[in-house]
Amino acid sequence: MSRLRGLVADTRPLANEHFRRLWVANIVTVIGAQLTVVAVPAQIYADTGSSAYVGLTGVFGLVPLVVFGLWGGALADVFDRRTILICTTIGLIVTSGLFWAQAAAGNTNVWVLLSLFSVQQAFFGVNQPTRSAVLPRLIEPELLPAANSLNMTVFMAGGIAGPLVAGALIPVFGLEWLYLIDTLTLLATLSAVVRLPRLPIEGVVAKAPGLRSVVEGFTYLRGQPVLMMSFVVDIIAMVFGMPRALFPEIADKSFDGNPEGGLAFAVLFAAIPAGSVIGGVFSGWVSRVSAQGRAVIACIVVWGVAMVGFGVAVGLAGEYDALRHTMLVVAVLMLVVGGAADMASAAFRSAMLQAAASDEVRGRLQGIFIVVVAGGPRIADVAHGAAAASVGTAAAAAGGGVLVVVGTVVAALVVPSFVRYRVTRPAVGKA
Incomplete structure (x- = not known):
């Protein structure tokens, strides 16, 4: 029984009442947020009948997320972080309410919808780095990997449950109910952040949350090779190794031959989040790892190898019709393995960033983290789409996985201090 407890997720961070309230609130909030993620493109397509307009959500979402993610990190290094969380959560509630109001009023102006989406992403961009910067003030350093694993498990589970719930509710109740x-x-999250203690900055407070403050964050990062490498290896993993842009074509041409979706389409998109959830459920081991730098390298190499396996399975399915169903299972399993490895890597990298950075610059580094996490997969969409047009989906996916492995190994050799990075842990047997 003790061995099983050591395998499943480490729930000790939930003993902290503030973290527990935020985590429980996040369970319902993440599902609600995913309903809007589905509803916005659904409404745009229903109003315009154009995938090009739907594609604009990428621009209208990413630009404010980058700008306000960086600025939000600077804000989090100047003002009380509890106050910022309260203000941005209220902002998210108001924008969600406006989404509901425009849908209920029968709005068909796509620019109104896209503008609201941009405002929502701006509030999100400020909220997320602040929320991540708060975590080390609530949780002991040795429990940060476990806390990040718990948060990621909820986020990924919401990424699976939200679209399924949205798909069931839209035909019955309409888009306005999702909003x-x-x-x-979001009221659950507001209740949790209001009950947080005051969280002023420890150390030297930045003078003003402007461009200079953002630049100071990058300057600090440049002088911290271990933290810098935590971003570099994530960019390598996501830009070269995230094949999601290929899923529609792979589902159609390599597996079930259904250009409008179908089973293969659904399971391919669900596989990586499902792997992350499984990895989170069985993440008890992350709290016992001291060599976090080496663990990150190992996890990203596993991610890259899994993407190679995914590409090989896609290629075999395209070559041999008799193997299509078997290779679909293999391809999905490879994505699940990759998702679990990515979850562990993200938990360690987040913990390294939260623990190794000083409190007065932690918000700005979390802002950079949000930009990297959001931007990497979007760059990957462009890169994989272009590569697939030249060499095919199987070669693009497998080749990307090879580049992940090679790039990660090179990065480890260039900055050996990252591989040697360890955390000192107290004895946990009495915890």
């Missing part, structure tokens, strides 16, 4: 549910679920 309303998102609005109401």
Whole structure:
């Protein structure tokens, strides 16, 4: 029984009442947020009938997320972080309420919808680095990997449950109800952040949350090779190794031959989040790892090898019709393995960033983290799409996995201090 407890997720961070409230609130809030993630492109397509307009959500979402993610990190290094979380959560509630109001009023102006989406992503961009910067003030350093694993498990589970719930609710209740549910679920998060203690900055407070403050964050990062490498290896993993842009074509041409979706389409998109959830459920081991730098390298190499396996399975399915169903299972398993490895890597990298950075610059580094996490997969979409047009989906996916492995090994050799990075842990047997 003790061995099983050591395998499943480490729930000791939930003993902290503030973290527990935030985590429980996040369970319902993440599902609500995913309803809006589905509803916005669904409404745009219903109003315009154009995938090009739907594609604009990438621009209208990424630009404010980058700008306000960086600025939000600077804000989090100047003002009380509890106050910022309260203000941005209220902002998210108001924008979600406006989504509901425009849908209920029968709005068909796509620019109104895209503008609201941009405002929502701006509030999100400020909220997320602040929330991540708060975590080391609530949780002991040795429990940060476990806390990040718990948060990521909820986020990925919401990424699976939200679209499924949205797909079931839209035909029955309409889009406005999805927006309303998102609005109401955010009240749980507001209740949790209001009950946080005051969280002023420890150390030297930045003078003003402007461009200079953002630049100071990058300057600090440049002088911290271990933290810098935590970003570099994530960019390598995501830009070269995230094949999600290929899933529609792979599902159609390599597996079930259904250009409008179908089973293969659904399971391919669900596989990486499912792997992350499984990895989170069985993440008890992350709290016992001291050599976090080496663990990150190992996890990203596993991710790269899994993407190679995914590409090989896609290639075999395209070559041999008799193997299509078997290779679909193999391809999905490879994505699940990759998702679990990515979850562990992200938990360690987040913990390294939260523990190794000083409190007065932690918000700005979390802002950079949000930009990297959001931007990497979007760059990967462009890169994989272009590569697939030249060499095919199988070669693009497998080749990307090879580049992940090679790039990660090179990075480890260039900055050996990252591989040697360890955390000192107290004895946990009495915990």
